[in-house]
Amino acid sequence: MPLFLPAWLHSVVVIPGRWAVCGLLALSSPMALSAQSLPAVSGTVLAPAGLPLEFATVTLHRATDSVAVKTNFSDEKGAFRLEAAGGRRYLVSVSQVGFVRYWGPVFELTSAGVALPSITLATSQATALKEVTVTARKPLFERLTDRTVVNVADSPLSAGATTLDVLGRAPGVTLDAANNLGLRGRQGLLLLVDGKRVPLTGEELASYLRALPAEQLQSIELITNPSAQFDAQGGAGVIALNLKKDQRLGTNGSANLSYGRGEYGKFTTGLSLNHRRKKVNFYGTYTYVNRRDFARQEFDRQFAADGALPALSGIIAGKRLLDLESHSAKVGTDINLTKASLLGVSLTTLLSQTNTVNTSQTQFNDAWGAPSSRNSSRTLQDIWRPSGSANLNFRHTFADSSTAAALTADADIARYNTTRLLVLNTFYQYPAAASPLLTGDQLSELQIGAVKVDFSRPLPHRARLETGAKATSVTSRNDVVFLNNGAYNPSISSHFNYFEKVSAAYANLQGTASKTTFQVGLRAEMANIRTEQGGELPRERNYLQLFPSASVQRVLNAQHSLALAAGRRIDRPNYGQLNPLRSYFDATSYRAGNPDLVAQTSYNVELTHTYKQKFSTALSYAQTDKPIVTVVQPAPDGGRLVVNRDVNLTTQDYYALTLTAPLEPAKWWTLYANGVFYYSRFRGNLAGTALDRRQPACLLTASNTFSLPHGWLGELNGTFQSGEIWGFEHVQPRGQLLVGVQRSFWAKQATLRLNVADVLYTAPIRSTSTYDSFTESFRLRQDTQVATAAFTYRFGSSKVAAARKRAAGAEEELRRANGQ
Structure with a gap:
């Protein structure tokens, strides 16, 4: 596959080793060479017994205000070295799990450097055990500079839930009736699972997330202004799902079992195993899910007179039973080839089968309210979705330091297949007519391949350069055959093929100066999309675009800081949104893609104020050109059928105020409050209806955590x-209240969790779509009021590979040390 590199990046040449030559920033200039002559403070960190202490965190602070200047880790000999500007006064702090933090005296860094006496850390009495065990619980929410992290692994409310359930409860995340995910009142997201893009939307994405149990989730990251490192896809931002990965030494694992009951039962069980040594780690997980759910749907449709068809009103009421059975597994290994090189391999699979039975009653009335027709239908669907992926990754650091140049490479291949069998019976009561039988056999094969390489290296003056390139190939082949009473129906049977190739390159510069942190980046993407349908001529679209992004953060004083971020992003329609082949819901409606759909692009800007490093206020604005929205309208082939599809409007303007407040009303009570107050305006034209609608709205989330008596949480x-x-x-208000408790016992190896979701049953969705000639009011009630009991047992060693884990997490510690 040809890898697209824009002209501005042709001068960037990355050479692994001591140097990276970059025409863009001229790293070989005298300024870059002068970085090698910076004086350094050096020393050795020892344990109380006099043995060297590896991977202790050593931080250099300014003496005037204790602001961190640079952070590094001690090596296997306990030695460390930190370079900084000479002629200034500094002090050093050293920390390590299980030891008391050390603060050294103030010293002046001369041009010849300073060698400190050996630093011996004192053992912390709180952790003076035979081995270090991790018992601390991460906060449920963490607000970082560029993202919000939801640590769902230890949440009582995640027990027995699906990933779709947990996502819908995250602050600022919404899920509409068409199963489109939104973030802070906007749609168009890039969804990542362990850093890998999931190229699904709508119902297909919802089905994938329903089959993925929340027990496999470690955390969720919500990123509203991603940097140039991320794919440009996702105008509203990025949602990154991080799966669990055991960090304990030796052979260990965990087993879990949960059962929930709403109107129907929901069962989940799983097992994870891990074998970790100093040089190698093997891991594997398996989860089985068996759930039954319902969806009660009511439609009130008003059709205006259209040519030969008179005005009609229709009422459709139905109930759908959904049985889901899924098997998900992941196996992999991480191998430390050398102290500086890591190789990883992983295989993931998700096999799900969904059987649905949808029964509905339909009655149409004429303009005077008299019944004109009445029928009932029964729709059976058997949907089989096997998917799997493989990943090969490599990381190499070019020096024995977490701040040195680093090279990472990833190669991925994934397949998502869908087989859908349909049996649709319609029975006419008035006027009497024969009962037609529609059967369908639909096959979809989706294959994705991706290769990417990223390189980063430190620059003078506390800066860092990141560059990379990525190539992705997506192929989707779709065939559907419909039979009417056993006879082939060529008008709705066809095939659809989709081919997408995206080549990208980016450069990103980060830096810190005094109390200011900045980031500026540019990403270029070349996308080629080709579609083939039936006997029609192929369609081809090419997108060659640049996506700049920038952010700057300024610490005003000890209590206040400001951050400004801006960027341009895109949402290219995927194969499911372009695929015109039909997927029937019942006798009155179906879902189909739109081959005329084009990409939407957006410009985003956000200003954030942070108070006391915890309370944040953000003002956001986004303008989207050709926004993609899901609509419901009369089908083009008439007959009072309704089609659900995506279309482009003209523009969307979005304004938002986001307030975040992590509070501690009492020592036993933590509250994370989040409010998004936004205003959207849509303009466009569809089905003869000129659209210019606007409305303020809000999305409020309050998450409370309580430390209860007798060890309960x-x-x-x-x-x-x-x-x-x-x-x-127009969507009506809705909400949800959830409550849960948990307690650990058997030396914290076992955990019991109990929760109730949608306690007041306020999650049902109600909405109305209005056009000049058609109106539909929709109500959806689902099996969301569920009580669940879950049990987890952890076995094996509780000792964590602290040194290796801290090395892997060095980037985060360095970012915090640099005031980011």
């Missing part, structure tokens, strides 16, 4: 979504 979560507009659709 409680969690109370409430969400509220006000009424809002989305294109032609």
Whole structure:
């Protein structure tokens, strides 16, 4: 596959080793060479017995205000070296798990450097055990500079839930009736699972996330202004799902079992195993899910007179039973080839089967309210979704330091297949007519391949350069055969093929000066999309675009800081949104893609104020050109059928105020409050209807964590979504209240969790879509009020590979040390 490199990046040449030559920044200039002559402070860190202490965190601070200047880790001999500007006064701090933090005296760094006396750390009495065990619980929410992290692994409310459930409760995340994910009142997201893009949307994505149990999740990251390192896809931002990975030494694992009961039962069980040594780690997980859910749907449709068809009103009421069975597994290994090189291999599979039975009653009335027709239908669907992926990754650091130049490479291949069998019976009561039988056999094969390389290296003056390139190939082949009473129907049977190739390159510069941290980047992407349908001529679209991004953060004083971020992003329609082949819901409606759909692009800017490093206020604005929205409207082939599909409007303007407040009302009570107050305006034209609609809205989330007596931990979560507009659709207010408790016992090896979701049953969705000639009011009630009991047992060693884990997490520590 040809790898696209824009002209501005042709001068960037990356050479592994001591140097990286970059025409863009002229690293071989005298300024770059002068970095080698910076004086350094050096020393050795020892344990109380006099043995060298590896991977202790050594931080150099300014003496005037203790602001961190540079951070590094001690090596296997306990030695460390930190370079900084000479002629200034500094002090050093040293920390390590299980030891008291050390603060050294103030000294002046001369041009010849300073060698400190050996530093011996004192053992912390709180952790003076035979081996270090990790018992601390991460906070449920962490607000970082560029993202919000939700640590769901230890949440009582995640027990027995699906990943889709947990996502819908995250602060600022919404899920509409068409199963489109949104973030802070906007749609168009890049979804990553362990750093790998999931190229699904709508119902296909929802089905994938329903089959992925929340027990496999470690954390969720919500990123509203991603840097140039990320794919440009996702105008509203990035949602990154991080799966669990055991860090304990030796052979160990965990087993879990949960059962939930709403109107129907939901069962989940799983097992994870891990074998870690100093040089190698093997791991594997398996989860089985068996769930039954329902969806009660009501439609009130009003059709205006259209040519030969008179005005009609229709009421459709139905219930769908959904049985889901899934098997998910992941195996892999990480091998330390050398002290500086790591090789990883992993295989992931998700096999899910869904059987649905949808029964509905339909009645149409004429303009005077008299019944004109009445029928019932029964729709059976058997959907089989096997998927799998393989990843090969490599990381190499070019010096024995976490701040040295680093090279990472990833190669991925994934397959997502879908087989859908349909049996649709329609029975006419009035006027009497024969009962037609529609059967369908639909096959979809999706294959993705991706290769990427990233290189980063430190620059003078506390800066860092990151560059990289990526090539992705997506192939989707779709065939559907429909039979009417056993006879082939050529008008709705066809095939659809989709081919996408995206080549990208980026450069990103980060730096810190005094109290200011900045980041500026540019990403170039060349996308070629080709579609083939039936006997029609192929369609081809090419997108060659640049995506700049920048952010700057300024610490005003000890209590206040400001950050400004801006960027340009894109949402290219995927194969599911372009695929015109039909997927029937019932006798009155179906889903189909739109081959005329084009990409939407957006410009985003956000200003954030942070108070006391915890309370944040953000003002956001985004303008989206050709926004993609999901609509419901009369089908083009008439007959009072309704089609659900995606279309482009003209523009969307978005304004938002986001407030985040992590509070501690009492020592036993932690509250994380998040509010998004936004205003959207949509303009466009569809089905003869000129659209210019706007409305303010809000999304409120309050998550409470309680330390209860006798070792119990409680969690109370409430969400509220006000009424809002989305294109032609107006959605009514809705919300959800969840409560859960958990307790660990048997020396913290076992955990019991109990929770109740949607306690007040306020999650049902109600919406109305309005056009000049058609109106639909929709109500959806699902099996969301569920009580769940879950049990988890951890076995094996509780000793963590602290040194290796800290090395892997060095980037985060360095970022915090540099004030980012």
